[in-house]
Amino acid sequence: MGRYLLKRLSQAVLVVISVMVVVFVVTRLIGDPVAVMLPLEATEENRALLEAQLGLDRPILAQLGDYVADAVRFDLGDSLWQRRPAIDVVLERLPPTVLLVAAGFSFGVLLGLVIGIVSGMRPGGWVDRGAVTLGLLGVSLPQFWIGLVFIVFFSVGLGWFPTSGSGGIEHLVLPAVVLGLPVVGRIALVTRSSMIDELNAQHVKDATGRGVSRSRIVMVHALKGAGIASITIAGWELIGVLAGGAVVVETVYAWPGIGFTAMQAIERHDIILVQAVVFVVAIMVVTINIIVDVAYTMLDPRVKFDRVS
Amino acid sequence: MNTVSSGSRSERRRWAGWLMRIVRDPTALFGILVLALLVSAALFAPIIAPLDPNKQDLAARLLPPFYAEGGSAEHLLGTDQLGRDVLSRIIHGTRISLTIPLVSVTLAGVFGTAVGLLAGYRGGKTDAFIMRIVDTLFSFPGLLLALTILAVVGPSFWTLAIVLSLRIWMVFARMTRGLVLSAREAEYVEAAELVGASPVRIMLRHIAPNLTAPLLTLAVLESAHVILSEAALSFLGLGIQPPQTSWGLDVAIGRQYVFSAPWLIIFPGLAIAVAVLGINLLAGWLRVAADPQESAKRFAAAADAPSAWSG
Numbered sequence: 010m011g012r013y014l015l016k017r018l019s020q021a022v023l024v025v026i027s028v029m030v031v032v033f034v035v036t037r038l039i040g041d042p043v044a045v046m047l048p049l050e051a052t053e054e055n056r057a058l059l060e061a062q063l064g065l066d067r068p069i070l071a072q073l074g075d076y077v078a079d080a081v082r083f084d085l086g087d088s089l090w091q092r093r094p095a096i097d098v099v100l101e102r103l104p105p106t107v108l109l110v111a112a113g114f115s116f117g118v119l120l121g122l123v124i125g126i127v128s129g130m131r132p133g134g135w136v137d138r139g140a141v142t143l144g145l146l147g148v149s150l151p152q153f154w155i156g157l158v159f160i161v162f163f164s165v166g167l168g169w170f171p172t173s174g175s176g177g178i179e180h181l182v183l184p185a186v187v188l189g190l191p192v193v194g195r196i197a198l199v200t201r202s203s204m205i206d207e208l209n210a211q212h213v214k215d216a217t218g219r220g221v222s223r224s225r226i227v228m229v230h231a232l233k234g235a236g237i238a239s240i241t242i243a244g245w246e247l248i249g250v251l252a253g254g255a256v257v258v259e260t261v262y263a264w265p266g267i268g269f270t271a272m273q274a275i276e277r278h279d280i281i282l283v284q285a286v287v288f289v290v291a292i293m294v295v296t297i298n299i300i301v302d303v304a305y306t307m308l309d310p311r312v313k314f315d316r317v318s
Numbered sequence: 319m320n321t322v323s324s325g326s327r328s329e330r331r332r333w334a335g336w337l338m339r340i341v342r343d344p345t346a347l348f349g350i351l352v353l354a355l356l357v358s359a360a361l362f363a364p365i366i367a368p369l370d371p372n373k374q375d376l377a378a379r380l381l382p383p384f385y386a387e388g389g390s391a392e393h394l395l396g397t398d399q400l401g402r403d404v405l406s407r408i409i410h411g412t413r414i415s416l417t418i419p420l421v422s423v424t425l426a427g428v429f430g431t432a433v434g435l436l437a438g439y440r441g442g443k444t445d446a447f448i449m450r451i452v453d454t455l456f457s458f459p460g461l462l463l464a465l466t467i468l469a470v471v472g473p474s475f476w477t478l479a480i481v482l483s484l485r486i487w488m489v490f491a492r493m494t495r496g497l498v499l500s501a502r503e504a505e506y507v508e509a510a511e512l513v514g515a516s517p518v519r520i521m522l523r524h525i526a527p528n529l530t531a532p533l534l535t536l537a538v539l540e541s542a543h544v545i546l547s548e549a550a551l552s553f554l555g556l557g558i559q560p561p562q563t564s565w566g567l568d569v570a571i572g573r574q575y576v577f578s579a580p581w582l583i584i585f586p587g588l589a590i591a592v593a594v595l596g597i598n599l600l601a602g603w604l605r606v607a608a609d610p611q612e613s614a615k616r617f618a619a620a621a622d623a624p625s626a627w628s629g
Contacts (some may be wrong), residue, residue: 149595154587253461275469
């Protein structure tokens with residue numbers, strides 16, 4: 010277990026470093042960071058000054074080395090927009106994102122599990138058909154659009170929730186629901202599918218033959234198998250919510266988290282702040298991956314630690 | 319899918335059989351109809367669309383759709399803040415919504431399949447090395463990284479298509495590798511190896527036919543993801559740029575008028591939703607149709623293939 014964790018941790022560090030190298034290559038080699046950051050009317054002197062300030066006039070490999078070395082020490086440079094360490098800006102905006110992601114993800118997983126279990130128990134019935142349609146809608150509707158439609162109906166039309174911003178629990182409801190909708194869809198479809206598999210599996214049929222009650226079979230046997238299947242996909246979903254959905258939903262609802270910050274930074278051509286957001290999200294993503302793998306291994310006795318690569 | 323047809327007649331009969339299966343299944347029929355509608359809208363946009371999507375008419379600004387008070391048959395779905403016809407913009411928007419996934423999925427599919435074939439067939443260190451890279455890329459923060467790249471490189475049709483294909487090629491690589499590995503263990507492949515068939519022949523004759531159906535299904539499924547990502551990126555201002563039209567871009571424009579002119583966001587978004595739903599249903603049906611074991615769970619198909627993203 011200890012050796013396994015150590016191996017996973019070193020892999021995680023490698024992933025974060027490669028993300029930063031990709032960002033570096035894209036910003037410094039393919040793009041022109043100075044041109045992106047400066048206004049159109051900037052003079053040659055402005056350019057040279059900013060280049061020297063950012064160290065862009067030095068050899069590229071020296072830049073890359075310093076960049077990775079600084080990133081490992083959580084130093085990503087000063088935000089051009091806020092004029093203070095970019096990492097501080099990101100860490101300051103992190104709590105709202107964690108709150109939103111936690112709320113949206115829990116909503117998505119819980120509702121998805123309930124829908125999946127209920128529809129998987131009687132496949133083909135009208136409850137099942139309704140659930141599958143709902144699941145398909147969840148994965149097919151664009152989040153930014155659902156977010157705006159909810160604003161039109163629930164905020165403008167019915168006046169139940171504020172249109173945007175943060176503050177009380179009433180601000181959290183709409184963005185969290187929108188963030189969780191694709192999760193509801195996918196978790197429901199996967200849980201349903203593995204419920205059907207489990208209920209048809211030999212050990213479950215044997216249990217039925219021994220006279221174990223239906224509710225006990227669903228609760229003990231089928232749910233366990235379905236739970237294992239859902240955990241893997243739940244990890245994927247959490248990563249998708251964090252690295253994708255949150256940016257879109259925070260932007261729609263002006264929710265002051267790191268996704269909204271990333272968009273503001275892009276609008277203000279603050280590449281350094283964008284890099285800091287990517288860095289922090291990359292760390293969170295690899296951490297989630299490790300947690301999911303460990304949870305998976307603990308839940309499913311068929312998987313051994315040394316076998317998971 | 320592995321049957322080798324002996325002539326054009328049995329080929330035709332097989333196609334007719336597939337056609338009958340599609341018509342009998344309402345979800346597949348819906349998917350096919352949506353796809354046909356999209357393709358014809360994209361091909362014949364200038365003929366079908368009532369007006370030029372970029373023609374401004376400041377006298378007819380923010381007109382409501384036909385069913386609302388003040389709406390007219392001239393602008394069925396209303397007009398935007400510059401007096402451009404919403405319906406015409408949606409019809410022209412199908413072009414981007416279909417060409418981006420077509421280009422991205424083709425690029426990603428060809429590259430990913432080639433990499434997966436290499437990993438699966440060579441095995442050993444090559445396989446371990448390639449799959450390590452693939453696993454690393456799966457841990458990348460998808461949409462956020464795409465946003466960063468597009469912000470720096472500058473959004474355009476081709477940068478968008480390439481960035482989106484970079485995000486999904488690993489899915490094809492991983493699936494191809496898995497399929498090759500399981501096909502290689504099949505008895506008929508071992509038999510072919512024993513009688514001395516060349517690697518190329520084994521690859522083309524015995525392994526490739528097992529790849530076609532699952533990879534095509536994956537390509538359809540990934541197209542739905544790419545449509546959603548393109549729309550999201552265009553909505554955020556880092557995808558398709560004016561004067562080109564895209565559904566996501568139109569929703570972004572309509573966002574400023576969400577209180578006074580909600581039709582500007584409702585209809586382009588509805589177009590995205592219907593397109594993605596149709597393609598998802600088609601992908602789900604394809605998977606079931608290609609795999610008899612799945613038939614019992616027919617409705618479950620569209621979304622449980624793990625994907626590199628959501629957005």
